[in-house]
Amino acid sequence: YIVTWNVGSAMPPDDISGLFVPRLGDGSVDMFIVFQEVNSMINKRLKDVLFTDQWSELCMETLSRFGYVLVASQRMQGVLLLVFSKFFHLPFLRGVQTQSTRTGLGGYWGNKGGVSARLMAFGHPVCFLNCHLPAHMRNLEQRVEDFESILQQQQFEGGAAVGVLDHVVFWFGDLNFRIDDYDIHVVKSAIENNKLPLLWERDQLNMAKNSESILDGFLEGPLNFPPTYKFDVGTHTYDTAKKRKPAWTDRILWRLRSTGSPVPSHSAALVTQHYYHSHMGFTVSDHKPVSALFSLHLQFPFKVNLPLVQLEVEKEWTKVSDATARFTIISGFQRSSWDWVGLYKVGFKHYKDYAAYVWAKSDHSTQVTFPEEDLPRDAGEYILGYYSNNTNSIVGITEPFQVQLPVCTPPTPRCPSRSDSSDVSSEDDSTLVLLGPSSRSPSPRTRSSKHHHNNPRRQRSRSPSLSLRPRDVPARSTSPRPASANAKKERLVSPDTITSPSLSPLSPRSPLSPGNGVSAPEALVVAILGEHRPPLGPITGVGAADRAGDVKL
């Protein structure tokens, strides 16, 4: 499910769940991909640095309540890309890499360019590319050129899928294509009289698809919604001030992999678009959001879905001695002395949003035990995830299990007395920075004692009414955030103080790049996205299901 929305300098409305309906609550969506263009003025950006960006937080807050976690994020000035997935797909989304490209001479365009995230989804290369292309009617050629240079510049490391077009591509964003020729009255009256097909013929992107070879293979569903730009903010009325011609600036396209690409042919995929529409109800921006729902049908000759690490855990944790997990490593998978097992409360936001963690030291043991003082005080559903330092990702996950540990009196390290935990709480320092490529490295070793987390689990509000108050603690520690409070001193030490990574027998000779991390036996982790999805009526007609369905790779 892909959403693209240029929100300009608008503050988020209280509730954005409407962006994801009707598919948010029913569990039928495996991944949500959100693109936003947010105002990139300097003062705004400084503020974003301090408070993190509120749009991203709101997306994360909204989607995590339904079991989606942030898998990748990339930001280039105001151009933001967020990729969310159901948490139980995490072990099958590998080799996540992101890229960004600024276009325009000497940054002339400022906030224009493209950001992308690629990953192997169940062994299949998928790339989400969003672009903010130059504005104005006259810049058609510049838009196409910029797109071309973004495609050329974005190259990923390792594996067979190196260029964007070696992947199944979803291309979206404020592409800024306009409606040519007709004057504003013709355009408006076509919209009012529901004669949209008349305008399709003059849409610059539709026309360019016939003439520009760089657009070959890109498909788009029918534009059965009115142009999404430009509206008077706060209304459903097209621009009255500058009288700009309405246009379908906000688009979502897809493209199957080039047949000549070097990726093994056993992993062919088909894409079906189920719908493509706009969300006219949102009025905070001069653009309306556009969303589309797709199924990616992966064609494999056989079907396996083995995670690299299999975790076993008690069905319930009712006493401290239950807090143990055993794991089995698939042969060929390289552990690192920096691997760890995280305990996550269901509803967690990303892989660093754990309630507790314990190092999975790479001696030959295949068992970890959580110390009593780390165990969560609040009951609920939790999962365990095995984090691999070599792949920078969660490679194994358990089913949800119940944690309900006895309340202890008198106070113990796990249950300190009330007064111990009365300091200020920072609700959550989950940020994009934590997940950016440059910050994937930190492992959970530094426990910042400056941040007095007052059992964040208790403070965490899951109520649908989301508060957007700027946080008063600009906590941006790059270490995974300590889960429960002051009870945890510097108990866990960095593994490098125990075993120097270079001396550890199991540490790799050279650190693997995320790309190389994909080299794990992809063939063993095969599954089909969205198998269980309820049947939806695929759109038939121009460029949608019909055309996609005919293509076999």
Ligand SMILES: *[C@@H]1O[C@H](CO)[C@@H](O)[C@H](O)[C@H]1NC(C)=O
């Ligand atoms: C763990 O990952 C980080 C960053 O990717 C790297 O610098 C470090 O060397 C890795 N440690 C080991 C033991 O592989």
